[in-house]
Amino acid sequence: MKKRIFAALLAVGMALAGCSSTTTQGQKYVAVIAKSVNSDFFRNMKNGVESAATEYNVRVTFEGPENEEDYLSQNALIANAVKNGADAILLSSIDYHKTNDAVSEAVKNGVKVITVDSGISSELVSQFIGTDNRAAGKTAGLAAVSGFASEAKIFIGIVNCTEETDNGKQREEGFREAIASVPNAEITAIAVTDSNTESAKEGALKLLREYSQINVLVGFNEWLTLGIGEAIRESDAAQRVRGIGFDTNVLSVSMLETGEMDALVVQNPFAIGYLGVMNAARLIGGETLDSPEIYTEVLVVNKENMFDEDVQKLLFRFQ
Structure with a gap:
């Protein structure tokens, strides 16, 4: 069990x-x-x-x-x-x-x-x-499509890493499963990168350049999340692209405040x-x-709940 x-x-x-x-x-x-x-x-x-x-x-x-x-x-x-x-x-x-x-x-x-x-x-x-990485991926999928009107088209770019790790694969599988049940959403493209901020940023920037319709970017760990946020900031795309990521970092939490990231799946x-x-x-x-x-x-943290007392304890456990 x-x-x-x-x-x-x-x-x-x-x-x-x-x-x-x-x-x-x-x-x-x-x-x-x-x-x-x-x-x-x-x-x-x-x-x-x-x-x-x-x-x-x-x-x-x-x-x-x-x-x-x-x-x-x-x-x-x-x-x-x-x-x-x-x-x-x-x-x-x-x-x-x-x-x-x-x-x-x-x-x-x-x-x-x-x-x-x-x-x-x-x-x-x-x-x-x-x-539960598959379930967490589904949670990220639901966060990605929330806030869109039911008739709006949702074009998703995934940034995932080359490492042969169990958690990254399962999160993407769960995410895809969630998106498959949303008729107005599609996964437009995926960038495969190394698990570091710079590589993830370059992958995300490439997606935004080559697929201008993308209005959601998602990454499945701390480094991918930071790379996505930096790409959205560098492209001045915070108003048109939702950023969905995993984990907490001082930088990614600040990106929730400034709008480059819209939701973090916090472990x-x-x-x-x-x-x-x-x-x-x-x-x-x-x-x-x-x-x-x-x-x-896991807990989904966004701009609306990030200052709640219980969420603050989770985001800043030891600071």
């Missing part, structure tokens, strides 16, 4: 944010390997990881490659974690297939593996914790990190987890 956790359930745990675990002899070791360590999403996940590490008395490390395409470096980090005696690994995988061998080797060495945020195709993983990376370490500690202790997946909730 799939289990869904609402963000508010972790309000008490969030009070511990920013605390680091201490290292004592006999502590169990959980290695957290992210897609990168440079985004606000993963910084917030790290806060959740460290809070749970304090509460459950485990030692943690938090590492990731320099960019979100470098699955080889991520595989090397998995191997190093095994070599360094990790009891469990939390993995946000860059590649859905090309990390399977590294995970298989870890499991052979007795390491428990939980995927967080982005999964892999291996059945050796003990649990997935993160957003809960703190909860993902916290629950990951909590359940890794349970696995290490010999417990059996009662669900193969735990899905954390």
Whole structure:
């Protein structure tokens, strides 16, 4: 059975944010390997990881490659974690297939593996914790078409990345499913880019140049969202193009205020990190987890609700 956790359930745990675990002899070791360590999403996940590490008395490390395409470096980090005696690994995988061998080797060495945020195709993983990405894609689709008159034609440009990640694919699939049910909406074109702001901006600008009818741009992670927002700003297109994105960043939130972005599908990376370490500690202790997946909730944030007290707590958890 799939289990869904609402963000508010972790309000008490969030009070511990920013605390680091201490290292004592006999502590169990959980290695957290992210897609990168440079985004606000993963910084917030790290806060959740460290809070749970304090509460459950485990030692943690938090590492990731320099960019979100470098699955080889991520595989090397998995191997190093095994070599360094990790009891469990939390993995946000860059590649859905090309990390399977590294995970298989870890499991052979007795390491428990939980995927967080982005999964892999291996059945050796003990649990997935993160957003229900297909459902979140559908949510983004509904946000994309909201505000248009029923007879208005909606022309959508998608910006997605080249990385072979499970979450990006599922979000796009869910988005397409939602749009297919809207008779006056169509997906006009897609730009495939790297998962960084500059590449996403260039892809979005190309869509706006080549398909002047586009009136919605959508991206499925933090970097793609920033690139879309910058492209809309550079094209002075905020009045005619709705920007729909994922995740929170100081810049993307400011784009809600200034109009380059119209809606953000906000995840809960703190909860993902916290629950990951909590359940890794349970696995290490010999417990059996009662669900193969735990899905954390998402919230659509727009200019109308961004100043609501509960939304502000979600946008600015640790500032």
